[in-house]
């Protein structure tokens with residue numbers, strides 16, 4: 001078993017003729033959290049979509065747990081222990097809370113136990129299992145999204161801008177659930193964030209993406225990191 005959960009080597013990708021990511025290289029050690037920060041339109045979502053196989057890589061390589069997964073279909077990654085919490089339109093509004101959560105597992109076995117685990121942090125999920133997901137508040141829908149991604153106890157979790165529009169108490173709860181899962185399981189996380197405070201509170205390492213390139217990277221506990229990141233975001 002590789003001690004590197006995710007390794008991206010000189011990845012280039014985009015939409016048709018328009019290249020968005022250029023030679024992006026990143027690495028996540030098993031059990032660690034990497035936060036990717038960057039301004040709007042810098043290629044963060046494109047990076048996640050390419051890693052997940054929704055967009056083809058034009059060049060470069062994506063490895064997970066030592067295996068080359070470049071070009072592997074998204075549903076096949078789920079079978080390898082990869083979960084994805086996308087930025088938009090990711091819950092099924094006409095399905096109930098229960099039905100949305102069941103989509104996070106490949107079968108019904110272990111459903112109740114998984115629900116108990118995530119409901120420690122998001123009790124409303126257990127209390128409102130029959131409610132249509134589209135009638136939950138925006139913050140509750142985001143919590144549902146993270147809970148669904150965690151149902152299968154993934155080895156690698158990719159989260160796209162989960163804190164956008166959330167009140168601080170919900171952000172705190174998300175920090176709580178991620179810390180608990182990180183402590184209990186050998187979970188590795190790739191986090192896309194604009195909320196630098198959230199990113200630094202949960203991540204081990206960071207990378208700044210600007211115009212499709214990694215322009216800064218390092219450990220979050222290095223001196224002055226918040227300032228370095230803010231400077232990049234201000235440019």
Ligand SMILES: Nc1ncnc2c1ncn2[C@@H]1O[C@H](COP(=O)(O)OP(=O)(O)OP(=O)(O)O)[C@@H](O)[C@H]1O
Pocket residue numbers: 015018020038039040041042043044045046047
């Ligand atoms: N489906 C698409 N077709 C063509 N261009 C796209 C498509 N999706 C995104 N882009 C372009 O790719 C670039 C990067 O977009 P991306 O969504 O990856 O940025 P981002 O860093 O995630 O931004 P945000 O924080 O606003 O979500 C942008 O210029 C965007 O217009």
